[in-house]
Amino acid sequence: MAEVLDRTVRMYALLAWTWVRAAARYPVSMVLLALGVAAVGALDLLAIVLMFAHAPVIAGFTGTEVIFLYGTGALAFAVSDLLFGTTERLGLHIRQGTLDAMLVRPVSPLVQVATEEFSPRRLGKLIPAAAVLAIVLPRLDAPWDAGRIAMVPLMVLCGIAIFAGLWVLTASLHFVLIEGHAATKAVTYGGGFLTQYPMSVFGRDFVRGVTFAVPLAFVNWQPALYVLDRPDPAGLPSWLRFASPAAAVLVCAAAALAWRTGLAWRTGLRHYRSTGS
Template identity: 50%
Template sequence: MVRSYLLLAWTWTRAAAAYPASFALMLVLGFLVAGLDVAVILVIFANTTLLGGFGRDEVLFMYGAAGTAFASADLLFSNLDRISQHIRSGTFDTMLIRPASTWVQMATDRFLPTRAGRVLQSALVLGYALAVLEIPWQRLWMVPVMLVCGLVIFGALWTFGGAIQFVLTDAPEVANAWTYGGGQLSQYPLSVYGRDLVRGVTYILPLAFVSWQPGLYVLGRQDPFGTPEFMRFLAPAAALVLALAAAFAWRHGVRRYRSTGS
């Protein structure tokens, strides 16, 4: 599966790189557009010293961690929400007879390597935050765990969004509410949101395990909502459970798919 993904993604990357000026421009544009989110954070802290009880560099750390995971998932998996177009047109039928996973084919469909500019922007913000925050080196092991688990969580959400479209046929905005909405939500300390919302993204849709719970451990902060300490370490378990559920949903969706007959 990994080999098939890399081959298909490389095919689209070579096609995009055939126009180097356009390729470079789109990379830079993605980098600059993503930087607007950082500008918003800086504007907020130009008028206050704390946001939800967290300082500017701590917020930039959470933004960088969540942004890197989300932008990476956006680069690798976001084309899954285009499946409704293939279902309506009947082109999904051809994917079923090819010697490659339908999930891999959809994830790499019209793969856009220029989205890597957003990954770079978020990674630079994360690197800056880690450089200025006085984080004990014993806690830094959690940072790569956060990034990998966040990538898996967002990838699973895009997979869920694609699977739902086997039922709803034309509702990519449903997936966008989970993925892009979840990406925006996880970029800020969850202490700025209401308790009920935080419970929902902790115990139902585990977005709290992208940057909030593991981020509290890295920063050495207590959860203002009073969750137990062991919750800081459950990101791998949350990512695994969500990924397995998403894989089941995708397989079920493919099995119930009925050809358009076109």
């Protein structure tokens, strides 16, 4: 297992580096595109700043606390998007028959799809999230101790794993759906946007749904409640604040199972029968 994982990581890095070298042949274009992506990503932060220009507190949270949520959620989503965002193209490969060519290569089709046209410009999404997080952490009014300090990087890592699992899980739906971009993006991009705001702005039933059905609350909301020493507005038990690692493992396990076997649909990669083209 360790040998297979090591080979997979090495092949991912090799293919990604090949695409990066190709993009680096046009360095000015690469830098400008990355800056453009960063500017677009900063628009979400601008929306939060504008909201707090008219209200000091929203849903019981201050501007600093909401920006903390933005930074952790956006950083986790940006890294997962960088690593697995192109898996959403799986449906296109299935319809065009190009997935068949991937199956005969000595590299995992998931690695091939995930590294397809790997572009450094997507690094631009990391810039506003990482910069904001570095600025807001020293200004955050939280009862800092060793546990809370350790929780910040842990929640980001777990958030990356959860989003990565969701990317693969939703990509696996394309083995079943003819055109499922709208449905899958509602989970991935919609989930990335959702985690930038306090869950207290949404209804309790919705919060329970993104906690126990699609575990987006474990990206940063539940661990952030621990860091900020806040009670859960939805009244959920306090032990959920430490459940992000377990949620990440479950989502990634479900994604691996869906990719290989298709879960109940029996239409995953193992049961793929080609387009016939």
